Amino acid sequence: MKEQEMLPSCLYSLGREIAEGGHSTVNICQHLESRIDFAVKILAGEEVVAFDQEVCLLKKLQDIEGPFIKMVDLFRAKGKNYIVMDLAPGGDVWTWVRNRSYLTEGAMIKVVHQLLQALAICHENGIVHRDVKPENIVIEEVRSDEPSKVLLCDFGSALDIGPDGCILTDDSMPGTLGYQAPEIFRESGSLEYGSGVDMWALGISAYFMITGDMPFDLGGSVEDYLEACDQFPAICCSDAVDIFLRCCLAPNPAQRWTAREALEYHIFEGLPEFTESPEKKKSRDINKMWYKPSALPEPMSAEEGEEGEEGEET
The missing domain is CATH 3.30.200.20 (Phosphorylase Kinase; domain 1)
Incomplete structure (x- = not known):
């Protein structure tokens, strides 16, 4: 033995x-x-x-x-x-989508609602996660063959910047390619960024959940990627979800929704607050x-x- x-x-x-x-x-x-x-x-x-x-x-x-x-x-x-x-016994959302199928809009909305609660708490406590992506969203419960309860994990790239703090761009390029907000790619030391990078990454993750694909082409240069970020692709989804994605993926971080603002959007009405078992x-x-x-x-x-x-x- x-x-x-x-x-x-x-x-x-x-x-x-x-x-x-x-x-x-x-x-x-x-x-x-x-x-x-x-x-x-x-x-x-x-x-x-x-x-x-x-x-x-x-x-x-x-x-x-x-x-x-x-x-x-x-x-x-x-x-x-x-x-x-x-x-979390259900594995991560990336593996779920790749090995099984992408999520319905209803399931995605429930998952994103929980992630918004997690990000709102983090941001209000001065923490920027900096690596939100489906691989870092783990599934705690499954109902009707879809993820119903999820947790945000892996704070290895996170920073404590205070409630109103910002991070100066540098050469470290935090996060994962494809989920990084446009402001991270600016010239080193030229611009500050903050919790908006998490909302951008959440928007990319939500898009992936319902399509199994990424919204912006990663094959070209940084300049090509930044140009693509200004042109949100057409997607077969409801108008309400389309608006949500566009508000998370606003290229200008000043125009991007915060986690608390997003939680007020009508698609999340009636969904329960997270409670731990x-x-x-x-x-x-x-x-x-x-x-x-x-x-x-x-x-x-x-x-x-x-x-x-x-x-x-x-």
Whole structure:
């Protein structure tokens, strides 16, 4: 019988990989005592700054009820950083659309309504996500063979800029190609951008959900992309959804809807506010965690990590 692989904390067993990013992987893990499944994001030891930044932002949202992933535990060991989080069993929206089918307008509206609530909370707490996309929208519940409850995840690119803050354009190009707002592409240091980049990315994501495609051509130069962003493509959808998409995808961020403004649009009338299930809260109570960076050990060097592994084998 294959021996169960353990996480360094000895509280969880490590399961299969379910996602991979530029500097991290996400696996299923199981809390040994309760047998409850969670997700664990694993970052390399040298990503300590990114780890601390993401954890601090998640901690800021930890006690606010909203449709975003919550932390359960965190630790640093064997040259790696670990964030244990809620597990959304339905996978992500990108995989759903690619492997099954695009969403009906009704299902998309319900999903986007929840994401708008998540973004409104983030923005009002000074957090810009900067990487909203279907891969970072995970499905918690499915009803009538369509996603009915979703969560915003992966705050690895997010920044805390304060309620009225802005970010100066630089060469880092945050986000994912195809979901980046036009203002991000301006000359480095020439323009500030803010939470409007999340609304642009949400508009692109909503378009993808109901078409399975991207609204703007990515094959040319940056100049071609920016020109395409000024010409919203024709789409077979209701007039109400068309207006919503255009208001999210206004090239001028000053004319783009905010999350709170979008929530007032009539297509979202009568939809319920997000509420977290008692079961989810109970599962997270397994580990009441308070993040204290000073309490975390320093990441080991590569040499130290190799020595530790050799010691375990002997």
